[in-house]
Amino acid sequence: MADEGFLTKKFGEGVENYYSGSPLNRLAFLRTNYSYLSTALQHPSTRFLLLKNLDPLASTPSTLAFLPYTDVSNLIANPYEVSEKAALEAFTSTIDHPVLIFLGIDESAPSSDSISTPDNKYTGQAYFSLDITPYPHLSYSLKATSLLSTISQNYPSHEFKTARKDLNLNNDHAAMYASARSLTNWNVTAPYCAGCGQKTMSVHAGTKRACPPLDGGVETRKCPSREGVHNINFPRTDPSVIMAIISSDGTKILLGRQKRWPKYWHSTLAGFLEPGESIEEAVRREVWEESGVTVGRVIIHSSQPWPFPASLMIGAIGEAVPGKEEIYLGNDPELEGAKWFGFEEVKEALAFTSGLYDGPPEGYKEGGLRLPPKTAIANQLIRAVVLGGVHLASSKI
Amino acid sequence: MADEGFLTKKFGEGVENYYSGSPLNRLAFLRTNYSYLSTALQHPSTRFLLLKNLDPLASTPSTLAFLPYTDVSNLIANPYEVSEKAALEAFTSTIDHPVLIFLGIDESAPSSDSISTPDNKYTGQAYFSLDITPYPHLSYSLKATSLLSTISQNYPSHEFKTARKDLNLNNDHAAMYASARSLTNWNVTAPYCAGCGQKTMSVHAGTKRACPPLDGGVETRKCPSREGVHNINFPRTDPSVIMAIISSDGTKILLGRQKRWPKYWHSTLAGFLEPGESIEEAVRREVWEESGVTVGRVIIHSSQPWPFPASLMIGAIGEAVPGKEEIYLGNDPELEGAKWFGFEEVKEALAFTSGLYDGPPEGYKEGGLRLPPKTAIANQLIRAVVLGGVHLASSKI
Numbered sequence: 001m002a003d004e005g006f007l008t009k010k011f012g013e014g015v016e017n018y019y020s021g022s023p024l025n026r027l028a029f030l031r032t033n034y035s036y037l038s039t040a041l042q043h044p045s046t047r048f049l050l051l052k053n054l055d056p057l058a059s060t061p062s063t064l065a066f067l068p069y070t071d072v073s074n075l076i077a078n079p080y081e082v083s084e085k086a087a088l089e090a091f092t093s094t095i096d097h098p099v100l101i102f103l104g105i106d107e108s109a110p111s112s113d114s115i116s117t118p119d120n121k122y123t124g125q126a127y128f129s130l131d132i133t134p135y136p137h138l139s140y141s142l143k144a145t146s147l148l149s150t151i152s153q154n155y156p157s158h159e160f161k162t163a164r165k166d167l168n169l170n171n172d173h174a175a176m177y178a179s180a181r182s183l184t185n186w187n188v189t190a191p192y193c194a195g196c197g198q199k200t201m202s203v204h205a206g207t208k209r210a211c212p213p214l215d216g217g218v219e220t221r222k223c224p225s226r227e228g229v230h231n232i233n234f235p236r237t238d239p240s241v242i243m244a245i246i247s248s249d250g251t252k253i254l255l256g257r258q259k260r261w262p263k264y265w266h267s268t269l270a271g272f273l274e275p276g277e278s279i280e281e282a283v284r285r286e287v288w289e290e291s292g293v294t295v296g297r298v299i300i301h302s303s304q305p306w307p308f309p310a311s312l313m314i315g316a317i318g319e320a321v322p323g324k325e326e327i328y329l330g331n332d333p334e335l336e337g338a339k340w341f342g343f344e345e346v347k348e349a350l351a352f353t354s355g356l357y358d359g360p361p362e363g364y365k366e367g368g369l370r371l372p373p374k375t376a377i378a379n380q381l382i383r384a385v386v387l388g389g390v391h392l393a394s395s396k397i
Numbered sequence: 398m399a400d401e402g403f404l405t406k407k408f409g410e411g412v413e414n415y416y417s418g419s420p421l422n423r424l425a426f427l428r429t430n431y432s433y434l435s436t437a438l439q440h441p442s443t444r445f446l447l448l449k450n451l452d453p454l455a456s457t458p459s460t461l462a463f464l465p466y467t468d469v470s471n472l473i474a475n476p477y478e479v480s481e482k483a484a485l486e487a488f489t490s491t492i493d494h495p496v497l498i499f500l501g502i503d504e505s506a507p508s509s510d511s512i513s514t515p516d517n518k519y520t521g522q523a524y525f526s527l528d529i530t531p532y533p534h535l536s537y538s539l540k541a542t543s544l545l546s547t548i549s550q551n552y553p554s555h556e557f558k559t560a561r562k563d564l565n566l567n568n569d570h571a572a573m574y575a576s577a578r579s580l581t582n583w584n585v586t587a588p589y590c591a592g593c594g595q596k597t598m599s600v601h602a603g604t605k606r607a608c609p610p611l612d613g614g615v616e617t618r619k620c621p622s623r624e625g626v627h628n629i630n631f632p633r634t635d636p637s638v639i640m641a642i643i644s645s646d647g648t649k650i651l652l653g654r655q656k657r658w659p660k661y662w663h664s665t666l667a668g669f670l671e672p673g674e675s676i677e678e679a680v681r682r683e684v685w686e687e688s689g690v691t692v693g694r695v696i697i698h699s700s701q702p703w704p705f706p707a708s709l710m711i712g713a714i715g716e717a718v719p720g721k722e723e724i725y726l727g728n729d730p731e732l733e734g735a736k737w738f739g740f741e742e743v744k745e746a747l748a749f750t751s752g753l754y755d756g757p758p759e760g761y762k763e764g765g766l767r768l769p770p771k772t773a774i775a776n777q778l779i780r781a782v783v784l785g786g787v788h789l790a791s792s793k794i
Contacts, residue, residue: 179673276576
């Protein structure tokens with residue numbers, strides 16, 4: 001085979017970044033099969049992840065809490081009772097529904113907890129997420145408030161916790177939460193059609209929004225989004241680039257810092273990709289804008305979903321062009337500082353990392369470089385550059 | 398250096414796919430500098446790319462036409478005359494403006510054609526794109542119709558041509574068109590705020606849309622998009638994955654075909670990334686959904702902007718898991734067929750490719766495999782897999 005080893009050359013078994021690696025099979029092709037969804041929703045083994053203002057209900061700082069259907073049925077009844085077509089035709093913009101998302105099935109669950117797909121090919125325990133936030137302007141607000149109070153009585157040890165401050169979720173739960181959070185946020189913040197300004201309706205088990213042709217049985221104005229190829233009713237995921245840049249002599253790495261970060265904290269440069277750009281171009285543009293450094297070769301390392309609110313972090317490694325490595329911060333006010341760091345200093349700092357919202361880690365000496373923890377793709381990129389082989393490990397964290 | 402050769406191992410100087418590689422510096426940080434934009438707009442050397450229903454004005458099938466300010470000033474006047482803040486405060490939703498985008502500067506232009514940035518650091522010839530489509534429901538419709546007729550009189554050899562059917566743009570022009578098309582399409586198809594349903598206004602030189610606080614001087618209802626971290630007024634770019642999958646024994650590549658494609662045409666599998674997924678996970682999910690094959694290791698190869706309408710194609714190469722390579726099309730109706738092809742058959746087909754809308758290329762034998770042309774990232778991925786070293790070339794096409 002001409003390419004023997006081609007895949008092994010780079011990252012071995014690959015890097016799986018935090019927030020990726022969901023244990024669930026999304027079964028995307030069953031999202032319009034309301035008969036399956038209806039069965040899955042009400043099955044005694046099915047579990048619901050609750051979100052309040054995007055914070056998940058958690059049983060411990062590292063573990064999400066999952067409730068059965070009977071705990072939430074007062075709020076949602078069964079939205080899959082009629083077909084999606086019938087639901088679209090019955091759409092009434094004054095009646096609001098909490099965002100409910102079918103996350104998928106855990107195929108490793110014991111068969112007693114599993115349900116089968118209609119073709120009997122796949123079996124697993126079903127998971128949904130449900131937004132229980134009692135938004136005062138939505139019609140189900142009182143029901144949500146009442147359910148929240150029941151839940152806090154029935155589960156006194158469970159709490160809605162903020163992801164990057166109070167939680168340190170295990171990998172599986174972090175990945176499940178990432179999908180639930182991104183999709184919920186999109187449903188909640190984009191309830192109007194960008195094409196015509198009318199209210200839209202959550203469809204495809206929470207993964208799309210449709211602009212219905214009727215509102216309360218009355219034909220509303222025609223929406224251009226209903227014609228031709230378009231994506232405006234699909235959830236958005238904003239690609240962003242994050243990159244470890246190596247000096248042309250191969251001895252230093254470029255890191256920057258934002259003003260709001262803790263003292264001495266630095267990370268890789270990052271920014272949103274623009275329309276009409278490749279990832280490689282976005283890497284070069286962002287580095288040049290933020291630091292003045294010109295980047296030549298770029299390779300893509302790995303990626304990380306970043307559900308705050310809905311980014312895809314695309315991790316890259318690039319090489320600076322000789323003679324174009326001087327730092328210049330005058331273009332873009334994004335960074336407070338950017339600096340070339342020798343590999344040795346960075347290696348030392350990698351031994352003592354902690355979260356952005358935590359204090360410095362044990363063993364940290366005041367004044368030393370601080371870097372993002374392993375749950376950040378920035379850490380993986382920095383490792384790949386300064387430690388070489390270490391990034392080849394297949395471990396998730 | 399511990400990582401000597403790390404970057405050279407994979408793609409040499411890198412693959413630059415068609416639609417990427419723009420010759421322009423976007424100068425993103427000057428998009429709110431209306432004094433600079435105003436000067437750039439009206440400079441005699443500045444050039445405008447015109448779009449009608451997203452088709453660009455072209456002088457030949459491989460070359461875009463660019464017009465000077467004097468040719469378009471009747472339609473746009475100078476939108477940068479007042480500051481962006483003042484423009485936002487003067488917003489009136491009944492007055493429409495054609496989509497005008499500052500694409501950037503060509504720093505290689507002769508100094509006689511160049512203007513300088515306010516800090517005198519960068520000089521180049523400025524490029525804008527302008528949507529001249531006479532949408533009947535917009536207030537400038539008649540002006541646009543009249544300008545279209547003037548242009549066709551003054552430039553009888555120029556024509557608005559459809560990108561993937563009538564054009565075969567050179568690399569630089571393809572990349573410039575990609576940005577203009579994606580951003581114009583987004584401005585035109587998403588004129589309403591997804592957060593509150595009100596009309597938005599194009600800002601940041603065409604690269605963002607704001608939901609103004611006032612409409613015709615009257616305070617409108619509060620829009621939630623004006624608070625906190627959000628992206629709903631940023632243009633959308635939808636990440637999608639496209640992947641060449643190698644059989645576990647390293648001798649075959651997995652290709653699929655859609656019903657609407659020409660006979661014998663096959664390509665790599667592809668699909669949109671979902672919220673909360675990494676690129677690597679999206680590759681595995683899409684391949685499994687569409688073909689039933691389970692993919693293990695995934696590496697990311699290169700990327701391509703795909704402005705139809707606003708995707709980012711992320712090219713990957715993956716390896717099938719031994720024993721899980723049987724084709725099954727029953728999950729997802731996306732593909733008409735999927736098949737493992739031996740490298741030799743694919744190598745032969747690579748010698749005779751043509752566009753999706755063209756007939757079979759010269760030398761093609763009826764019944765033989767047909768593959769996408771070099772302008773498609775699919776072609777580059779297939780090459781990378783079956784030809785090995787060839788993909789290391791730094792050539793753009």
